[in-house]
Amino acid sequence: MGGFPILSIMLLVPLVGAVACLFVNAGTARMVALVATLIDLALGILLWASYDIGGAQWQFTESADLFAGFSYALGIDGIALMLIMLSVFLMPVCIGASWQAIQKRVGEYMAAFLLMEVLMIGTFAAQDIFLFYILFEAGLIPMYLIIGIWGGDNRIYAAYKFFLYTLIGSVLMLVAMLWMVNEAGTSSIPALMVYDFDPGAQTWLWLAFFASFAVKVPMWPVHTWLPDAHVQAPTAGSVILAGVLLKLGGYGFIRFSLPMFPEASAQFAWLMWGLAMAAVVITSLIALVQHDMKKLIAYSSVAHMAIVIIGLFAFNVQGLEGGMIIMLSHGLVSGALFLCVGVIYDRLHTREISRYGGLAINMPKYAVLFLLFTMASIGLPGTSGFVGEFLSLAGIYQANSWAAFVATTGIILGAAYMLYLYRRIAFGQQVNADAAAMPDLSARELLLLGPIAAVVLWMGVYPESFLAPMRADIALLDARLDRAAPASDANLFIGEAAPAATVEPAEGAH
Template sequence: MTLDWPLLSLTTFLPTIGALLILSFVRGTEEEVARNSRWVALWTSIITFVLSLLIWVNFDTTSAEFQLAERWEWLPDFNIAYSLGVDGISLFFVLLSTFLTPICILSAWKAITKHVREYMIAFLILETLMVGMFLATDILLFYIFFEAVLIPMYIIIGVWGGQRRIYAAFKFFLYTLLGSVLMLVAIIYMYQIAGTTDIPTLMQTVFAENVQTWLWFAFFASFAVKVPMWPVHTWLPDAHVEAPTAGSVILAGVLLKMGGYGFLRFSIPMMPLASEQFADLVFWLSVIAVVYTSLVALVQEDMKKLIAYSSIAHMGFVTAAIFSMNEQAIAGSIIQMLSHGVVSGALFLCVGVVYDRLHTREVARYGGLVHNMPKYALFFMVFTMASVGLPGTSGFVGEFLILVGAFQMSTWLAAGLATGMVLGAAYMLYLYRRVVFGELTKDDLKQMLDLSPREVAIFVPLVAIVLWMGIYPASFLDPIEVSVNHLIQQYETAIAAAENSAAAMAAAGQ
């Protein structure tokens, strides 16, 4: 499908236009600047979300091709272009980014009181980079967006974070940047071989098996850190704990999906032989991550750190599913990433609500909140149930499909992931019981007020998405089905061709 106007570019760069408006035209006293910056950022992000819904409306669910394509010859002498497109794999990641951004801005309405203008500008620029990364159909353009995301996130953690914010920001930046250096080297090598950076063309390019191995590890070094996979996960708990609430929401909601998206977009279709060869490595790392980080989550006393470790466990499901390479597993991985983006973001917002009132995240400081914060207890319960995969919520759909797909690949893989589900229920229900139930005995807790209308407005759309995905998952599965099947077909064709070539060489040798 084509439109007469560049919908993808508008969706990508409208937040940057909003940031420039704040930078150039918002003037007055400090209070006026803060107020106007908030409103400009909020309306810009809402309009961007509406534009992203138009992408969904104009999306043809029967095609696996990149749609609404835009192309401008950026460096024609080098065959490098500014090109955007959307397919079934990237569609909902764009929607997730544009959906969470206005929620993040609204959640920071009162929590952020210093350098408000700069905070809103950072978030709008971050939105442009996230959306551009998912829409890029040129691998160099993808890399630029992929790496540039680090800059506003680094600033958000380092300026508006907690006491150890500088340490957490540097650790986040160095881990994720160093992992991507090898990917840049791999991209340059692929360009030398194929003569182009166009992603659809690179998907059709056949790289030699030994070359695929090196390319696969170069991309893996970057994507594994972004997911993050065990043992390169240690930056995430620190980043989450020190980041402001909205920073944690966007970090868990979108930035952790960059690695999973990269595996689906590059590792599987461009390096299928290496993906098959190292699938068992990914399975082992994923199961270790699921079980180990779930056990670590069980003993956490900081609510944010507990949810951070739960994010690593949930993303372990995703990486195992992606390399199971069957329709149920890959579709489940995408649904799981979308669900986790909404649910984990909502859980961090739940932590932010009580932190804004009591200024502590220590689990032992709470208890009995159901008595004076019933609305909060209700919303917290919905997101807790979604996190543990209760049927009727978004968490169930993704985990069920992943387990079905994993079982087709290996019974031990399915058993390992199922163990993580049991542990996930244990630590989330334990957290909920200690925070919400029990007697309300502490005087400072008795003074805490229930959710304000603004906070209710933040949680209602998140609950709606959780229930919508859980009750009517076909509305999300149908648009991704054709692209997922096309990806699997590409993979199976490449594997079959390699096997036939090996058989022919063996026969010739005899």
């Protein structure tokens, strides 16, 4: 794009908007936030349209040395591009979802969301390891404020738990980063991705990064902060937490753990598979017995992110592509499901599943959209959920058939708890008069859910749009991992002929 600093402008627009929101009244703050997020969405679409598939690995690069050992370096590959697009797509939806729900300290609320957009885009675009760390950790602050100030009755406990869990794990990561930069002589992420660290050191470095990323994903058993955070957060807070912030952990594994420490990643593949298999089954069973809609969807998030981890640590192209597609799909679908909860919560002010029932009668538009997102969460063919789960399971089956078997049971359990939720809310008798009197979706709510529904179907019908920009980067990562890939227990020969069976000649034969 001829030296046009599009990534810096994408950071500057919401930053200026955040500052402006602090000095204007509530109505103006809402408009400023909406305009800033829509400008960033337009810039994101321009970024995607200008991205050269098959071109250089790192595009739109910008760099400026700030002080010794630290530089302001930005750039994206296809993987970062897709996650930035997810961020800029969901952010105007979050502002729209908060239009009427948030009535106190509106300016500060909008500023917190815009600041979070700056930090999310910056984290995905950072090419300096210390810049990544600062932005990665700073993302905690606006989310902590959103939960702690605008959350539910138990918001302070949830905010502290969220902050402490995610911060403690990251201290070890900083120590590892300092050692790596001293060892490799550079803080450039692209350079570190191809640097060969000593296999003995890789073990400790991998564990240090794991401590941070496992909490962010979150992986079982360090997932307990997530249901509390979701239940207490306002609707838009849940959307962006599930939609983008959980993806920072998956992105960390793709960008750091796998390419920088391939031998250690293979060494700990059994640990990742084991924790992910436990998460898929345990959190799905917990989701089945929930009475609170938000808690049910929060536990389903842990199960879906576990399938992401299984895919990423399959050490093959199908698994890596599947993990990325599930991250994008889950960002859209879980965000939409939290919006669906928010829609009926705004009308009845309860998340208790038993208070609803028969909503398909008086809210048919809502019931149709909720059904679409429920089916996408289950992984119905034709929706975004199917593509990612199919690729992930195909990938892990090549690596470990037992992990594939357990992950598949998780998908069956997922169908059980999501269909059970939908039946109790949309179908059945209307026993509560207040629920039966609720009006259907307003034009604003349709405008929020409609575009997400369109993209969920687009990704399900034509996933190539989303896979094409990432394909070359995933192939490079796969080539880097190839030397360390653990032995497979599945007798599959993908893309090549199986070796011919050798038959020993009978004794005495000529």
